[in-house]
Amino acid sequence: MSSVRVLVGTRKGAFILTSDGRRDRWDITGPHFAGWELYHLKGSPADPNRLYASQTSGWFGQQIQRSNDGGKTWEPAGNQFTYAGVPGTHQWYDGTPHPWEFKRVWHLEPSLTDPDTVYAGVEDAALFRSADGAKTWEELPGLRGHGSGPHWAPGAGGLCLHSIVLDPSDAKRMFIAISAAGVFRSDDGAATWRPANRGLRSEYIPDPTAEVGHCVHHIAMHQSRPRTLFMQKHWDVMRSDDAADSWHEVSGNLPTDFGFVIDMHAHEPQTVFVIPIKSDSEHYPPEGRLRVYRSRTGGNEWEALTEGLPQRDCYVNVLRDAMAVDGLEACGIYFGTTGGQVYASADAGDTWKPIVRDLPAVLSVEVQTLA
């Protein structure tokens, strides 16, 4: 029988939840790396026992951890992230040039085919790759070097490369997203990049339709339709049907088009999930009601999913890497909150229950479906 492993990164360590395919009883291990911030953990699609974790601390910097046994044991891996060549400058909050400085790894994306190859999206924004199981890291400098880098400016959370999407149909194509620069696409194995933000409109920047400068929060792709992408932007839920050559808005009837997470149903490429969040300084669910919104039409028409979710006095946030789906026949969906709950639905969002509560604030949720 299939089973599910949920990898949860929090402000104070990592937790691993496992269940059989019924997904009604969960075993929890952790905290792993107690006291450290775990921005992201993810398993290799090519070897589910190979996990990578980004462990970071304001005191002691960045660590990368690797597991070869599905998270039972871990070993420190390479943690040297050195920008290629002369790092140069990007734009600071006040518009002045600011030297590129490595701060942390936001996202780890293992290769779809090679367990030893893994990409890292870092702050200050850059893309690194390891081809030796995270022992050593090398920047892929074409991204920062393509020309607009000196004009990138940080979002409120920093100048972070937080989304990495690999095209399952084309090993040389990948997408990344940076707050607050936007989406970039490579068609040549990450050697060269171009901005992919046409159609985005951001009223909070001097030129609302600029080629770069958009605060993209997250992007998602369905494996069966790699030319179709969905985006949760600072404001607006967007869709592209031409591999990010252009985008159009699909916010439709959402109560707010602000939010962080966006994800896809495992088997229905037109089914999308978002969690609307109040914008600006509030960053909690509208009216204190935690609602997942599902569109079965690829956007524009959204339905609120509330059964089992708190519908009063709920003021948590759901951060950009904190939603994931499993691949079981009845698609499971999972998300974690800054209040320390991980909610799960085993019926594509119709009903929900917390599978753990009272963890530290959740930074990331990833799911592995195991044979």
Added chain:
Amino acid sequence: MIPPRERTAPGAGEPRAGSAAAARGLRRIRIVLPAHLRTLAGTGREVALDVESPVTQRAVLDALEARYPALRGAIRDHVTHRRRALVRFFACARDLSHESPDAPLPDAVAEGTEPFLIVGAIAGG
């Protein structure tokens, strides 16, 4: 409650008489690590390392990182070797954080009677 101090490694401090280390002028130095770095390195509270004379911050940290590679980058920058902002170095009731990394450490550290303390600064309110 303050946990009981772990035993100092035997022979800490003095040149190791008759040993190959002593012949090379090495001193056995005691280093106290903060909790997170103990976990990372898989050690106890205090470690003892042979360090070449003159015993300086740089020599101690070089030896520490050579023995425990997981600590590289956690105390000082990989490339510049600049101390991380929220890490402090104390010894003999003195804050040595702002001393030159090449300045000799106090005699009591070089002699192993006092440990070199690596401390995570109190920060965060």
